[in-house]
Amino acid sequence: MQNFGLCLVIKQELKPIPLQNVVVEANIVDMIAEVTISQIYKNIEKDTIEALYKFPIYEAAAICEFEAEIGGQRKVKGIVKESKEAAKEYTEEVQKGHGAYLLESESKDIFQCSVGNITSGQTVVIKITYVTELNHDSESENIRFVLPTNIAPRYGSSEYSSSSNEGKILNPDVVSYSSKANYYLDLTVTCRMTSTIQNIESPSHKISTEMNIDENPKISKITLTEQITYLEKIFILVVKSKDLDQPRAFVEYNPETQTNCIISYNKKTFIYTALTSQEILTIQQVARVKSTNISTNTWINTLEAFRHDLQLPGKIEDIDTKEELECQLVLFFVSCKQQNGKDYSVQSIKTARFAIACHINLYSKIRPQDINNKNVYPDLYNAITGKIKILTKSGFGESRGADAFTESEIQLIVNHPAMQTDSPKGLLRRIFWHNAFEFALRGGEHYDLKIQHFVKRKDGGIDVIFYQSKCNQIRLSNSNPKSEIISISPNENIIKDYELYFTKRPPQCDDAFYLQSCNQAEVEFTGYWYKSAHVGRNSLNKFMNEIALVTGINCDDRKFSNHSGRKTFVQYSKSRGISDNDVMSVSRHKNPHSLSYYERPKTVLQQNTLTQINDIIYKKRVVTNEAKNQSTSFTAALEFYKGSISENCKFKALAYLNYHIAYYIIENNISPLPLSEKPRVPFQEIKDSQNIQLDEDCIKKFLQGNTFNNCNITFNMNQ
Incomplete structure (x- = not known):
């Protein structure tokens, strides 16, 4: 059995000294409480005694002030010293016959104080002040104040201690009182909150509450309504106020040092539970x-x-x-x-x-x-x-990946009626094509795509954020993993497709980007084009193959998967002369070597090379069918140039024409003319560098009627 309060030490046993009076003053300031307990004891022994004072306290509390008074004459205040030094000074003062006090920690939740030289009949007043953090119930927005006193301590067993104060089951500790108590317990609690106090109650005792002190709804005063000498059970006070879970800070000014102390308070708003x-x-x-x-x-x-x-x-x-x-x-x-x-x-x-x-x-x-x-x-x-x-x-060494679409097939896809935005399925297919081709998504990335990955910019464009990808795995070894972003320019044709898709989604739906399409009856009933559930993985994996089928693309001996869009983007970009770095900025490859797996097969180049070699060896200077086809291509290039309207388009057409001129010269192995032979097309003047003004017919005659050696031909457009 544990004794608390002031006790006489006799042969290593504790004999309680009668308690005469108790006054408790508590100040609750938001989530912190400051409690001052004053206790009066009287030595009824005939001799001078040495006593031991024990006081139970929260483990998380800190004693900030200690004061003792003997016989109404001597008043001392505690100071902090090293434990060995304090014990030595206490022993010396007791030996001199002086009153002395030694406050120390017996365990995590019990403090004890040695009081020496108390003469017969003297009263001892002990005042102790501590501060503590209050428990917060995030669900009910309440704070809980519990008063542990030496009259009826809430936490007092020196044989049991834990890091948590909640849930302890303790037997009441014995405290001795004077046989005829002529006082009542004086308990006053002042509550100051940062927000309006909504309610104050005590599940343990009858209290009187005075709200709106000085017409301030944030201040209240609580006292006991019943007249009691001691507490038979724990005193609990529950205060309900707003915004208890919000971060806050407290500032206290010290006039002696003229400094401020700031305490930042961030209360966690949940309770940890063990995971299975x-x-x-x-x-x-x-x-x-x-x-x-x-x-x-x-x-x-x-x-x-x-x-x-x-x-x-x-x-x-x-x-x-x-x-x-x-x-x-x-x-x-x-x-x-x-x-x-x-x-x-x-x-x-x-x-x-x-x-x-x-x-x-x-x-x-x-x-x-x-x-x-x-x-x-x-x-x-x-x-x-x-x-x-x-x-x-045995021929099993080559793995076949997804096939890419040709340029004509790309045009067929984007212009096909089944890919238009006038129906739920058509809009979903078109959005999928944008993601697969223009974003160069990997096949498996479609299923992981979320609606929140698409962020509208101020200029009207859209940023698509990829937090994780094949080349950006979020691992503990990554020192600073960053998301990858693809920025869509504010192109009206593309942006309006995405905005239409966003508006046709129901407000309460899965965060997956691709949602299941509604039929006509469901559209008329709900007003939305898509259901709340996302497209399943198996169905989504067949989207690109479905697009190829509905648009009439020949799929014989060809493999179309969701990865085909990515492969098409790389091949099409490379064929247009776009640099590797520019391609990788969209495809998110980490090095140019990775792009080699996406390039077009070299079978056509191989066939042309072997055909030329065979013609040289076996047919000498017979013009190949490929060369004839190139002349046709040159004619087509001229037609393309002739039909160009804008300056930008004429520039591209001119580059296209120059390409076929050079190809025609190389493929036909044009040999130089004898020096004495004159050119068949009139020149303006004879110089090392010739400027020739020709119309379209003259260009044909110029190229087909002359041979060239070590020369460059440049076509300039008159403004």
């Missing part, structure tokens, strides 16, 4: 790249199906020896085939190797195991290498 193991696992799985996770699951399922057919026990992660693991993996890689019995491609074998390695390092009983290390798993390395060589010789 499944919730923790879900968060951990977010760290894994989604495509990698899908690939890993696919290949592990394939591996387990193989092991099931061989009647191998357990799962691959249950194998407890490195030798057995390598043996089973060798069997799998040399034997694995697709479900239709055909061999996998080389790329699939490589993907399987890394996917299985990832799974083993996560779940194997003997992890970590680096199955990709040829020095650790030499048999597995040789088996996979041999498998790859065999597959390559």
Whole structure:
């Protein structure tokens, strides 16, 4: 049993000294309380005694003032000193017969004070002041003030302490009183809040509340209505006020030092709860790249199906020896085939190797195991290498990616009736095309696209923010990961498509960018073109192939996927002479080498080169069909130049014409004329540098009737 208050120390035992009076004054200032407790004791012993004062307090509270008075004559105030030095001085003062006090911490929530040389009949007045932070209930906007006194302490067991004051179950501590108490407990609480006080109540005692002190709705005064000598239970006060969860700061001025103390207060507005193991696992799985996770699951399922057919026990992660693991993996890689019995491609074998390695390092009983290390798993390395060589010789070494659209097919897509904005499906397809082609999105990025990724700019354009992508994985190792932004210029044709799509979405819907289309009846009923639910992953993955089908593009022996838009953008941009850096600013590639996988096949160039070589060797100077076609192309270039209207368009047409002139000269291997032969087209004058004024017919005759050697031809447009 624990005793608190002032006690006589007799043979290491505590005998309570009678309590004569108690006065409690508490000042609540917003989320902080300052409490001053004054207690009067009387020595009824015949001899001079040395006493011990124990006081229970919040663990989070701090004693800021201590004052003691003996016999109404001696008043002392506590000062802070090193514990050893304070104990030494206290002993010296007691030996001299002087009154002395030593306040120290017995445990986290109990302070004790040694009081020496109390003569018979003397009264001792102990005044202690502490400050503490109040508990905040964010759901009900309440603060909770609890009064721990030595009369009925809320937290008083020196045998039990915890970092949390809430939820403790304590037995009442014994405190001795005078047999005939002729006083009542004096308790006064003043409350000052930063916002209007809405309500004050005490679930433990009857109180009297005076609101609007000095006509200020933020100040109240609380007293006990019942006359009691001691508290039989904890005193609890609940104050309700507005904006208790908002950040605030307090300033206190010290006139002695003429300085200010500022306390910033930011209260957390929630309570931590322990997550389940499944919730923790879900968060951990977010760290894994989604495509990698899908690939890993696919290949592990394939591996387990193989092991099931061989009647191998357990799962691959249950194998407890490195030798057995390598043996089973060798069997799998040399034997694995697709479900239709055909061999996998080389790329699939490589993907399987890394996917299985990832799974083993996560779940194997003997992890970590680096199955990709040829020095650790030499048999597995040789088996996979041999498998790859065999597959390559059999024609399985080349993996076929998505095909790109030609320029004429691009025009067909954007102008087709099925791609217009007059219907829900047409608008959705057109928006998808913008994202796939003009943003060069990767195939899997469409599903992760959110409506909040599109931010309207002041100039009328739109910024599309990519917080995570294939080349921008957010990992702990990234020192400063940044989002990637594609800025859409305020092009009226494109921006109006996006704005129309935004207005046709329902107000309460999924934050996914692509929403399911409504049918005509649903549109008439709701007024919106799209449902609240997003387009599923499988349906979204078929969007580009659907666009190719509905627009009538020939899909025979061609593979169109959502990645086709990205590939089309790179190929089309490169064919227009746009620099690699400019292309990468949109495609978000990290180096120009990555663009090489998107370039057009070189089969046409190879065929032209071999045709020229064969013509030189076997047919000598017979004009090839390709050359004839180029003359036709030159004629088309002239027509393009003739039909140009604007200066900008004529400039492009002129460049187009120059290109075909140079190509025509090279392809026909034009040889120089003899020096004595005159040109068939009149020149203005004979100089090293010739300026020739020709019309369209003369240009044809000039090129077709002359040969050139070591010369440059420039066409200038008269203003």
